[in-house]
Amino acid sequence: MAKFEEIGTASIPGSGGELRLLQRNDEFSIRIAGKTGELMNTRLHGSEDALAELACERVADRSGARVLVGGLGMGFTLAAALKTLGEDAEVVVAELVPGVVEWNHGPLGDAxxxxxxxxxxxVSLGDVGELLRREPGGFDAIMLDVDNGPEGLTQRENDWLYSPRGLAAAQQALRPDGVLAVWSAGPDPAFTERLRRVGLLVEEVTVRAHRAGKGAKHRIWLAY
Structure with a gap:
Protein backbone atom coordinates (compact mmCIF):
# COMPACT_ATOMS: atom_id res chain seq x y z
CA MET A 1 0.00 0.00 0.00
CA ALA A 2 1.21 3.49 -0.81
CA LYS A 3 2.42 5.60 2.08
CA PHE A 4 1.30 9.09 3.03
CA GLU A 5 3.65 11.82 1.85
CA GLU A 6 3.77 15.32 3.31
CA ILE A 7 2.80 17.91 0.71
CA GLY A 8 2.38 20.98 2.89
CA THR A 9 2.71 22.56 6.34
CA ALA A 10 0.91 25.49 7.91
CA SER A 11 1.66 27.42 11.09
CA ILE A 12 -1.10 27.72 13.68
CA PRO A 13 -1.26 31.42 14.65
CA GLY A 14 -0.55 32.14 18.29
CA SER A 15 0.36 28.60 19.30
CA GLY A 16 3.75 27.89 17.77
CA GLY A 17 2.27 24.64 16.46
CA GLU A 18 2.08 23.41 12.91
CA LEU A 19 -0.38 21.48 10.77
CA ARG A 20 0.77 18.93 8.21
CA LEU A 21 -1.08 18.04 5.00
CA LEU A 22 -0.37 14.51 3.76
CA GLN A 23 -1.47 12.72 0.60
CA ARG A 24 -1.75 9.06 -0.39
CA ASN A 25 -3.14 8.62 -3.89
CA ASP A 26 -6.46 10.51 -3.77
CA GLU A 27 -6.68 10.46 0.05
CA PHE A 28 -5.64 13.42 2.20
CA SER A 29 -4.92 13.68 5.92
CA ILE A 30 -4.34 16.68 8.20
CA ARG A 31 -2.29 16.12 11.34
CA ILE A 32 -0.62 18.16 14.05
CA ALA A 33 3.16 18.11 13.81
CA GLY A 34 4.74 16.13 16.63
CA LYS A 35 1.52 14.30 17.61
CA THR A 36 0.24 10.88 16.68
CA GLY A 37 -3.07 10.36 14.98
CA GLU A 38 -4.85 12.68 12.61
CA LEU A 39 -7.26 15.58 12.89
CA MET A 40 -9.21 14.73 9.76
CA ASN A 41 -9.20 12.57 6.66
CA THR A 42 -11.00 12.94 3.33
CA ARG A 43 -12.41 9.41 3.64
CA LEU A 44 -14.03 10.08 7.02
CA HIS A 45 -16.33 13.08 6.77
CA GLY A 46 -19.81 11.72 7.44
CA SER A 47 -20.12 13.51 10.78
CA GLU A 48 -18.84 16.79 9.29
CA ASP A 49 -21.55 16.55 6.63
CA ALA A 50 -24.15 15.78 9.31
CA LEU A 51 -23.12 18.85 11.32
CA ALA A 52 -24.16 21.12 8.45
CA GLU A 53 -27.22 19.14 7.42
CA LEU A 54 -28.70 19.00 10.92
CA ALA A 55 -28.23 22.74 11.43
CA CYS A 56 -29.03 24.08 7.98
CA GLU A 57 -32.17 22.00 7.46
CA ARG A 58 -33.70 24.05 10.27
CA VAL A 59 -33.12 27.38 8.52
CA ALA A 60 -33.07 26.42 4.82
CA ASP A 61 -36.54 27.83 4.17
CA ARG A 62 -35.56 31.31 5.40
CA SER A 63 -35.07 34.00 2.80
CA GLY A 64 -31.44 35.12 2.70
CA ALA A 65 -30.33 32.67 5.38
CA ARG A 66 -26.89 33.52 6.73
CA VAL A 67 -24.89 30.85 8.53
CA LEU A 68 -21.45 30.54 10.07
CA VAL A 69 -19.08 27.59 9.88
CA GLY A 70 -16.39 27.75 12.55
CA GLY A 71 -13.44 25.84 11.09
CA LEU A 72 -12.94 25.19 7.36
CA GLY A 73 -11.08 21.90 7.76
CA MET A 74 -11.27 19.96 4.52
CA GLY A 75 -14.33 21.85 3.31
CA PHE A 76 -16.92 19.12 3.83
CA THR A 77 -19.09 21.02 6.34
CA LEU A 78 -19.09 24.05 4.05
CA ALA A 79 -20.02 21.89 1.05
CA ALA A 80 -22.88 20.22 2.93
CA ALA A 81 -24.20 23.60 4.09
CA LEU A 82 -24.21 24.92 0.53
CA LYS A 83 -26.09 21.84 -0.70
CA THR A 84 -28.74 22.26 2.00
CA LEU A 85 -29.30 26.01 1.73
CA GLY A 86 -31.00 28.09 -0.96
CA GLU A 87 -29.41 30.13 -3.71
CA ASP A 88 -29.82 33.39 -1.76
CA ALA A 89 -27.96 32.11 1.31
CA GLU A 90 -24.55 33.22 2.56
CA VAL A 91 -22.13 30.87 4.30
CA VAL A 92 -19.35 32.56 6.25
CA VAL A 93 -16.39 30.35 7.12
CA ALA A 94 -14.12 31.43 9.97
CA GLU A 95 -10.69 29.83 9.69
CA LEU A 96 -7.75 30.63 11.94
CA VAL A 97 -5.00 29.06 9.81
CA PRO A 98 -4.38 30.78 6.45
CA GLY A 99 -2.61 27.68 5.15
CA VAL A 100 -5.80 25.64 5.51
CA VAL A 101 -7.60 28.07 3.21
CA GLU A 102 -4.73 27.81 0.71
CA TRP A 103 -4.93 24.00 0.79
CA ASN A 104 -8.67 24.14 0.07
CA HIS A 105 -8.03 26.41 -2.90
CA GLY A 106 -5.24 24.07 -3.99
CA PRO A 107 -4.64 20.31 -3.83
CA LEU A 108 -7.30 19.58 -1.20
CA GLY A 109 -10.13 21.42 -2.96
CA ASP A 110 -11.41 18.65 -5.22
CA ALA A 111 -12.13 16.33 -2.28
CA VAL A 123 -13.97 33.31 4.20
CA SER A 124 -13.19 35.24 7.39
CA LEU A 125 -9.57 34.69 8.38
CA GLY A 126 -9.10 34.76 12.13
CA ASP A 127 -10.53 33.52 15.39
CA VAL A 128 -14.18 32.47 15.22
CA GLY A 129 -14.72 33.74 18.78
CA GLU A 130 -13.82 37.27 17.70
CA LEU A 131 -16.23 37.02 14.78
CA LEU A 132 -19.03 35.93 17.10
CA ARG A 133 -18.43 38.94 19.34
CA ARG A 134 -18.41 41.29 16.33
CA GLU A 135 -21.73 40.14 14.91
CA PRO A 136 -24.53 39.93 17.48
CA GLY A 137 -27.70 38.69 15.80
CA GLY A 138 -25.74 37.99 12.63
CA PHE A 139 -26.51 34.34 11.87
CA ASP A 140 -29.45 31.98 11.48
CA ALA A 141 -27.21 29.01 12.24
CA ILE A 142 -23.74 28.60 13.72
CA MET A 143 -21.76 25.39 13.24
CA LEU A 144 -18.66 24.91 15.35
CA ASP A 145 -16.08 22.30 14.38
CA VAL A 146 -13.00 23.70 16.06
CA ASP A 147 -10.28 21.41 17.41
CA ASN A 148 -11.52 18.05 18.68
CA GLY A 149 -14.69 19.41 20.26
CA PRO A 150 -15.24 21.06 23.65
CA GLU A 151 -11.66 20.37 24.71
CA GLY A 152 -9.12 22.46 22.79
CA LEU A 153 -6.45 20.43 21.02
CA THR A 154 -4.52 22.62 18.59
CA GLN A 155 -4.37 25.56 21.01
CA ARG A 156 -5.68 26.13 24.50
CA GLU A 157 -7.26 29.46 23.55
CA ASN A 158 -9.98 27.46 21.80
CA ASP A 159 -11.26 26.38 25.22
CA TRP A 160 -12.85 29.84 25.54
CA LEU A 161 -15.18 29.08 22.67
CA TYR A 162 -16.74 26.21 24.63
CA SER A 163 -16.79 28.04 27.97
CA PRO A 164 -19.93 29.70 29.37
CA ARG A 165 -18.74 33.07 28.03
CA GLY A 166 -18.02 31.65 24.60
CA LEU A 167 -21.37 29.89 24.43
CA ALA A 168 -23.11 33.07 25.53
CA ALA A 169 -21.36 34.93 22.70
CA ALA A 170 -22.55 32.29 20.23
CA GLN A 171 -26.09 32.54 21.57
CA GLN A 172 -26.03 36.32 21.15
CA ALA A 173 -24.76 35.96 17.59
CA LEU A 174 -27.85 33.95 16.62
CA ARG A 175 -30.90 35.51 15.03
CA PRO A 176 -34.33 34.72 16.54
CA ASP A 177 -35.06 30.97 16.40
CA GLY A 178 -31.50 30.30 15.29
CA VAL A 179 -29.57 27.11 16.00
CA LEU A 180 -26.10 26.42 17.36
CA ALA A 181 -24.56 23.10 16.27
CA VAL A 182 -21.34 21.81 17.83
CA TRP A 183 -19.25 18.85 16.65
CA SER A 184 -17.25 16.64 18.99
CA ALA A 185 -15.24 13.45 18.73
CA GLY A 186 -17.25 12.05 21.64
CA PRO A 187 -19.76 12.74 24.43
CA ASP A 188 -19.14 15.38 27.08
CA PRO A 189 -21.82 15.62 29.81
CA ALA A 190 -20.17 18.69 31.33
CA PHE A 191 -20.46 20.54 28.01
CA THR A 192 -24.12 19.59 27.73
CA GLU A 193 -24.68 21.15 31.14
CA ARG A 194 -22.82 24.32 30.13
CA LEU A 195 -25.13 24.73 27.16
CA ARG A 196 -28.17 24.41 29.40
CA ARG A 197 -26.79 26.86 31.93
CA VAL A 198 -26.60 29.66 29.35
CA GLY A 199 -30.30 29.11 28.68
CA LEU A 200 -30.25 26.87 25.61
CA LEU A 201 -32.43 23.86 24.91
CA VAL A 202 -30.16 20.98 23.94
CA GLU A 203 -30.51 17.97 21.67
CA GLU A 204 -27.64 15.47 21.33
CA VAL A 205 -27.23 13.43 18.16
CA THR A 206 -24.80 10.55 17.61
CA VAL A 207 -23.43 10.32 14.08
CA ARG A 208 -20.88 8.09 12.39
CA ALA A 209 -17.63 9.05 10.70
CA HIS A 210 -18.66 7.15 7.56
CA ARG A 211 -21.75 8.13 5.61
CA ALA A 212 -22.73 4.47 5.42
CA GLY A 213 -23.23 4.33 9.19
CA LYS A 214 -19.82 2.90 9.95
CA GLY A 215 -16.72 4.16 11.66
CA ALA A 216 -16.24 6.04 14.92
CA LYS A 217 -19.23 7.52 16.73
CA HIS A 218 -19.12 11.29 16.97
CA ARG A 219 -21.42 13.67 18.82
CA ILE A 220 -23.31 16.75 17.62
CA TRP A 221 -25.12 19.11 19.96
CA LEU A 222 -28.02 21.14 18.60
CA ALA A 223 -28.90 24.07 20.84
CA TYR A 224 -31.69 26.61 20.44
Whole structure:
Protein backbone atom coordinates (compact mmCIF):
# COMPACT_ATOMS: atom_id res chain seq x y z
CA MET A 1 0.00 0.00 0.00
CA ALA A 2 1.21 3.49 -0.81
CA LYS A 3 2.42 5.60 2.08
CA PHE A 4 1.30 9.09 3.03
CA GLU A 5 3.65 11.82 1.85
CA GLU A 6 3.77 15.32 3.31
CA ILE A 7 2.80 17.91 0.71
CA GLY A 8 2.38 20.98 2.89
CA THR A 9 2.71 22.56 6.34
CA ALA A 10 0.91 25.49 7.91
CA SER A 11 1.66 27.42 11.09
CA ILE A 12 -1.10 27.72 13.68
CA PRO A 13 -1.26 31.42 14.65
CA GLY A 14 -0.55 32.14 18.29
CA SER A 15 0.36 28.60 19.30
CA GLY A 16 3.75 27.89 17.77
CA GLY A 17 2.27 24.64 16.46
CA GLU A 18 2.08 23.41 12.91
CA LEU A 19 -0.38 21.48 10.77
CA ARG A 20 0.77 18.93 8.21
CA LEU A 21 -1.08 18.04 5.00
CA LEU A 22 -0.37 14.51 3.76
CA GLN A 23 -1.47 12.72 0.60
CA ARG A 24 -1.75 9.06 -0.39
CA ASN A 25 -3.14 8.62 -3.89
CA ASP A 26 -6.46 10.51 -3.77
CA GLU A 27 -6.68 10.46 0.05
CA PHE A 28 -5.64 13.42 2.20
CA SER A 29 -4.92 13.68 5.92
CA ILE A 30 -4.34 16.68 8.20
CA ARG A 31 -2.29 16.12 11.34
CA ILE A 32 -0.62 18.16 14.05
CA ALA A 33 3.16 18.11 13.81
CA GLY A 34 4.74 16.13 16.63
CA LYS A 35 1.52 14.30 17.61
CA THR A 36 0.24 10.88 16.68
CA GLY A 37 -3.07 10.36 14.98
CA GLU A 38 -4.85 12.68 12.61
CA LEU A 39 -7.26 15.58 12.89
CA MET A 40 -9.21 14.73 9.76
CA ASN A 41 -9.20 12.57 6.66
CA THR A 42 -11.00 12.94 3.33
CA ARG A 43 -12.41 9.41 3.64
CA LEU A 44 -14.03 10.08 7.02
CA HIS A 45 -16.33 13.08 6.77
CA GLY A 46 -19.81 11.72 7.44
CA SER A 47 -20.12 13.51 10.78
CA GLU A 48 -18.84 16.79 9.29
CA ASP A 49 -21.55 16.55 6.63
CA ALA A 50 -24.15 15.78 9.31
CA LEU A 51 -23.12 18.85 11.32
CA ALA A 52 -24.16 21.12 8.45
CA GLU A 53 -27.22 19.14 7.42
CA LEU A 54 -28.70 19.00 10.92
CA ALA A 55 -28.23 22.74 11.43
CA CYS A 56 -29.03 24.08 7.98
CA GLU A 57 -32.17 22.00 7.46
CA ARG A 58 -33.70 24.05 10.27
CA VAL A 59 -33.12 27.38 8.52
CA ALA A 60 -33.07 26.42 4.82
CA ASP A 61 -36.54 27.83 4.17
CA ARG A 62 -35.56 31.31 5.40
CA SER A 63 -35.07 34.00 2.80
CA GLY A 64 -31.44 35.12 2.70
CA ALA A 65 -30.33 32.67 5.38
CA ARG A 66 -26.89 33.52 6.73
CA VAL A 67 -24.89 30.85 8.53
CA LEU A 68 -21.45 30.54 10.07
CA VAL A 69 -19.08 27.59 9.88
CA GLY A 70 -16.39 27.75 12.55
CA GLY A 71 -13.44 25.84 11.09
CA LEU A 72 -12.94 25.19 7.36
CA GLY A 73 -11.08 21.90 7.76
CA MET A 74 -11.27 19.96 4.52
CA GLY A 75 -14.33 21.85 3.31
CA PHE A 76 -16.92 19.12 3.83
CA THR A 77 -19.09 21.02 6.34
CA LEU A 78 -19.09 24.05 4.05
CA ALA A 79 -20.02 21.89 1.05
CA ALA A 80 -22.88 20.22 2.93
CA ALA A 81 -24.20 23.60 4.09
CA LEU A 82 -24.21 24.92 0.53
CA LYS A 83 -26.09 21.84 -0.70
CA THR A 84 -28.74 22.26 2.00
CA LEU A 85 -29.30 26.01 1.73
CA GLY A 86 -31.00 28.09 -0.96
CA GLU A 87 -29.41 30.13 -3.71
CA ASP A 88 -29.82 33.39 -1.76
CA ALA A 89 -27.96 32.11 1.31
CA GLU A 90 -24.55 33.22 2.56
CA VAL A 91 -22.13 30.87 4.30
CA VAL A 92 -19.35 32.56 6.25
CA VAL A 93 -16.39 30.35 7.12
CA ALA A 94 -14.12 31.43 9.97
CA GLU A 95 -10.69 29.83 9.69
CA LEU A 96 -7.75 30.63 11.94
CA VAL A 97 -5.00 29.06 9.81
CA PRO A 98 -4.38 30.78 6.45
CA GLY A 99 -2.61 27.68 5.15
CA VAL A 100 -5.80 25.64 5.51
CA VAL A 101 -7.60 28.07 3.21
CA GLU A 102 -4.73 27.81 0.71
CA TRP A 103 -4.93 24.00 0.79
CA ASN A 104 -8.67 24.14 0.07
CA HIS A 105 -8.03 26.41 -2.90
CA GLY A 106 -5.24 24.07 -3.99
CA PRO A 107 -4.64 20.31 -3.83
CA LEU A 108 -7.30 19.58 -1.20
CA GLY A 109 -10.13 21.42 -2.96
CA ASP A 110 -11.41 18.65 -5.22
CA ALA A 111 -12.13 16.33 -2.28
CA UNK A 112 -15.16 18.38 -1.19
CA UNK A 113 -16.05 19.71 -4.65
CA UNK A 114 -14.30 23.09 -4.27
CA UNK A 115 -17.01 24.76 -2.15
CA UNK A 116 -14.91 27.91 -1.70
CA UNK A 117 -15.59 28.67 -5.35
CA UNK A 118 -19.34 28.85 -4.70
CA UNK A 119 -20.38 32.55 -4.80
CA UNK A 120 -22.36 32.05 -1.58
CA UNK A 121 -19.14 31.30 0.35
CA UNK A 122 -17.15 33.93 2.21
CA VAL A 123 -13.97 33.31 4.20
CA SER A 124 -13.19 35.24 7.39
CA LEU A 125 -9.57 34.69 8.38
CA GLY A 126 -9.10 34.76 12.13
CA ASP A 127 -10.53 33.52 15.39
CA VAL A 128 -14.18 32.47 15.22
CA GLY A 129 -14.72 33.74 18.78
CA GLU A 130 -13.82 37.27 17.70
CA LEU A 131 -16.23 37.02 14.78
CA LEU A 132 -19.03 35.93 17.10
CA ARG A 133 -18.43 38.94 19.34
CA ARG A 134 -18.41 41.29 16.33
CA GLU A 135 -21.73 40.14 14.91
CA PRO A 136 -24.53 39.93 17.48
CA GLY A 137 -27.70 38.69 15.80
CA GLY A 138 -25.74 37.99 12.63
CA PHE A 139 -26.51 34.34 11.87
CA ASP A 140 -29.45 31.98 11.48
CA ALA A 141 -27.21 29.01 12.24
CA ILE A 142 -23.74 28.60 13.72
CA MET A 143 -21.76 25.39 13.24
CA LEU A 144 -18.66 24.91 15.35
CA ASP A 145 -16.08 22.30 14.38
CA VAL A 146 -13.00 23.70 16.06
CA ASP A 147 -10.28 21.41 17.41
CA ASN A 148 -11.52 18.05 18.68
CA GLY A 149 -14.69 19.41 20.26
CA PRO A 150 -15.24 21.06 23.65
CA GLU A 151 -11.66 20.37 24.71
CA GLY A 152 -9.12 22.46 22.79
CA LEU A 153 -6.45 20.43 21.02
CA THR A 154 -4.52 22.62 18.59
CA GLN A 155 -4.37 25.56 21.01
CA ARG A 156 -5.68 26.13 24.50
CA GLU A 157 -7.26 29.46 23.55
CA ASN A 158 -9.98 27.46 21.80
CA ASP A 159 -11.26 26.38 25.22
CA TRP A 160 -12.85 29.84 25.54
CA LEU A 161 -15.18 29.08 22.67
CA TYR A 162 -16.74 26.21 24.63
CA SER A 163 -16.79 28.04 27.97
CA PRO A 164 -19.93 29.70 29.37
CA ARG A 165 -18.74 33.07 28.03
CA GLY A 166 -18.02 31.65 24.60
CA LEU A 167 -21.37 29.89 24.43
CA ALA A 168 -23.11 33.07 25.53
CA ALA A 169 -21.36 34.93 22.70
CA ALA A 170 -22.55 32.29 20.23
CA GLN A 171 -26.09 32.54 21.57
CA GLN A 172 -26.03 36.32 21.15
CA ALA A 173 -24.76 35.96 17.59
CA LEU A 174 -27.85 33.95 16.62
CA ARG A 175 -30.90 35.51 15.03
CA PRO A 176 -34.33 34.72 16.54
CA ASP A 177 -35.06 30.97 16.40
CA GLY A 178 -31.50 30.30 15.29
CA VAL A 179 -29.57 27.11 16.00
CA LEU A 180 -26.10 26.42 17.36
CA ALA A 181 -24.56 23.10 16.27
CA VAL A 182 -21.34 21.81 17.83
CA TRP A 183 -19.25 18.85 16.65
CA SER A 184 -17.25 16.64 18.99
CA ALA A 185 -15.24 13.45 18.73
CA GLY A 186 -17.25 12.05 21.64
CA PRO A 187 -19.76 12.74 24.43
CA ASP A 188 -19.14 15.38 27.08
CA PRO A 189 -21.82 15.62 29.81
CA ALA A 190 -20.17 18.69 31.33
CA PHE A 191 -20.46 20.54 28.01
CA THR A 192 -24.12 19.59 27.73
CA GLU A 193 -24.68 21.15 31.14
CA ARG A 194 -22.82 24.32 30.13
CA LEU A 195 -25.13 24.73 27.16
CA ARG A 196 -28.17 24.41 29.40
CA ARG A 197 -26.79 26.86 31.93
CA VAL A 198 -26.60 29.66 29.35
CA GLY A 199 -30.30 29.11 28.68
CA LEU A 200 -30.25 26.87 25.61
CA LEU A 201 -32.43 23.86 24.91
CA VAL A 202 -30.16 20.98 23.94
CA GLU A 203 -30.51 17.97 21.67
CA GLU A 204 -27.64 15.47 21.33
CA VAL A 205 -27.23 13.43 18.16
CA THR A 206 -24.80 10.55 17.61
CA VAL A 207 -23.43 10.32 14.08
CA ARG A 208 -20.88 8.09 12.39
CA ALA A 209 -17.63 9.05 10.70
CA HIS A 210 -18.66 7.15 7.56
CA ARG A 211 -21.75 8.13 5.61
CA ALA A 212 -22.73 4.47 5.42
CA GLY A 213 -23.23 4.33 9.19
CA LYS A 214 -19.82 2.90 9.95
CA GLY A 215 -16.72 4.16 11.66
CA ALA A 216 -16.24 6.04 14.92
CA LYS A 217 -19.23 7.52 16.73
CA HIS A 218 -19.12 11.29 16.97
CA ARG A 219 -21.42 13.67 18.82
CA ILE A 220 -23.31 16.75 17.62
CA TRP A 221 -25.12 19.11 19.96
CA LEU A 222 -28.02 21.14 18.60
CA ALA A 223 -28.90 24.07 20.84
CA TYR A 224 -31.69 26.61 20.44
Missing amino acids: AGRPLEDPRSR
